[in-house]
Amino acid sequence: MAEKEYVRLTRAKPRARFAVISSGSSSLWLGKDHLLCIDTTGYTENYKRFYFRDIQAFLIRKTDRYKWWGIVTAVMAAGCLFAAALSGEIVIKYILGIMGVVFALVFLINLALGPSCVCQLRTAVQIEELPSLSSLRKWRKTLERVRPLIVAAQGVLTPEEISTRVRQGSAIETIPASGSRNPTTSPVEDPNTPPRII
Amino acid sequence: MSLSLLLCPKCNGALTETVFNRTELTPCPVCATPLQVEVFPALFRSVSAGRDGEAALIETESTCFYHPQKKAHLPCEGCGRFLCALCDCELHGKHYCPACLEIGKTKRKIKSLETERTLYDSLALSLAVVPLVIFYLTFVTAPAALYIAVRYWNAPRSIVHRSKIRLVLAIIFASLQIVGWGIAIYFIVAKRHG
Numbered sequence: 445m446a447e448k449e450y451v452r453l454t455r456a457k458p459r460a461r462f463a464v465i466s467s468g469s470s471s472l473w474l475g476k477d478h479l480l481c482i483d484t485t486g487y488t489e490n491y492k493r494f495y496f497r498d499i500q501a502f503l504i505r506k507t508d509r510y511k512w513w514g515i516v517t518a519v520m521a522a523g524c525l526f527a528a529a530l531s532g533e534i535v536i537k538y539i540l541g542i543m544g545v546v547f548a549l550v551f552l553i554n555l556a557l558g559p560s561c562v563c564q565l566r567t568a569v570q571i572e573e574l575p576s577l578s579s580l581r582k583w584r585k586t587l588e589r590v591r592p593l594i595v596a597a598q599g600v601l602t603p604e605e606i607s608t609r610v611r612q613g614s615a616i617e618t619i620p621a622s623g624s625r626n627p628t629t630s631p632v633e634d635p636n637t638p639p640r641i642i
Numbered sequence: 643m644s645l646s647l648l649l650c651p652k653c654n655g656a657l658t659e660t661v662f663n664r665t666e667l668t669p670c671p672v673c674a675t676p677l678q679v680e681v682f683p684a685l686f687r688s689v690s691a692g693r694d695g696e697a698a699l700i701e702t703e704s705t706c707f708y709h710p711q712k713k714a715h716l717p718c719e720g721c722g723r724f725l726c727a728l729c730d731c732e733l734h735g736k737h738y739c740p741a742c743l744e745i746g747k748t749k750r751k752i753k754s755l756e757t758e759r760t761l762y763d764s765l766a767l768s769l770a771v772v773p774l775v776i777f778y779l780t781f782v783t784a785p786a787a788l789y790i791a792v793r794y795w796n797a798p799r800s801i802v803h804r805s806k807i808r809l810v811l812a813i814i815f816a817s818l819q820i821v822g823w824g825i826a827i828y829f830i831v832a833k834r835h836g
Binding site for chain 1: 647648651658663667680686689756757758761801802
């Protein structure tokens with residue numbers, strides 16, 4: 445059997461924060477020399493490739509989503525189960541009981557997924573959010589798989605080296621904005637202008 | 643003073659090297675949000691300036707197809723046109739002219755340049771299954787699903803591994819619906835004619 449070109453790193457997660465029914469979702473795949481981020485609407489797929497040699501940094505920010513989901517689902521589960529226990533109507537008892545169990549399940553799943561986070565990937569020309577890396581556990585697991593590949597492509601960076609390089613000021617301070625070329629030179633007159641494809 | 647390299651995703655405050663490559667979450671020096679920042683050598687790599695084509699000095703010297711005043715650097719591996727250093731686009735160790743790159747992208751000849759695909763298999767399956775909720779719609783959608791499944795049988799599916807199972811299911815469901823409609827129409831016509 446032919447070897448698979450891409451290996452799945454994360455399952456598809458909705459890109460919009462409060463998406464429930466239908467919205468674009470994003471997943472992350474591991475290629476031979478790059479990470480592939482697939483944004484899908486169900487009928488179309490958009491691809492973004494991040495080559496290992498170009499990845500500058502991953503920025504992870506811990507969020508409160510885990511905590512709030514935990515509180516809300518625990519309160520709802522407890523409320524529904526308590527109301528079910530007090531209710532005299534058998535139908536209402538069952539409906540509230542099922543709702544309580546569903547909320548308790550969501551609470552347990554949230555607990556199992558662990559603390560939530562937002563992950564950004566930075567290259568020299570872009571900062572891309574990776575919605576599929578939404579929990580710290582998943583992020584650490586992914587980093588364990590990706591780091592050796594990035595190190596193989598770029599080399600190792602020791603803490604001393606980071607300090608030295610930062611102090612040397614050799615880094616690019618900001619991402620260059622698009623369209624920041626010298627406006628005084630007309631593209632028609634400039635002999636260094638790349639050919640235009642019509 | 644150390645140079646700011648990265649900004650906090652929450653407060654946009656400058657991050658210092660004290661938060662880089664820590665194994666645990668470290669608070670942002672500005673807003674104290676727990677962060678983990680993993681940096682790689684590419685962060686410190688300076689961006690090299692674009693190359694200019696070298697001007698041709700002798701009249702008989704080979705020149706760039708797009709810039710006749712520039713010296714030819716190498717031929718395009720797609721079309722063979724001579725290119726100057728400015729027009730040379732390197733992709734995975736191969737050298738192309740901008741036109742060949744554009745053709746490679748639009749005609750999907752260079753896979754690594756592909757940025758979008760339509761999932762005809764998902765579309766066909768949805769057309770075959772979803773309208774079953776309102777059965778009358780299948781009179782139109784079943785032939786449409788069958789057409790899409792057959793027409794795009796060999797079209798590229800998702801870039802990640804995907805089988806033809808959706809297309810097969812779409813053909814089966816759509817065919818069953820068409821057969822169902824055929825039987826229904828036959829009985830209606832037969833009933834009218836006594």
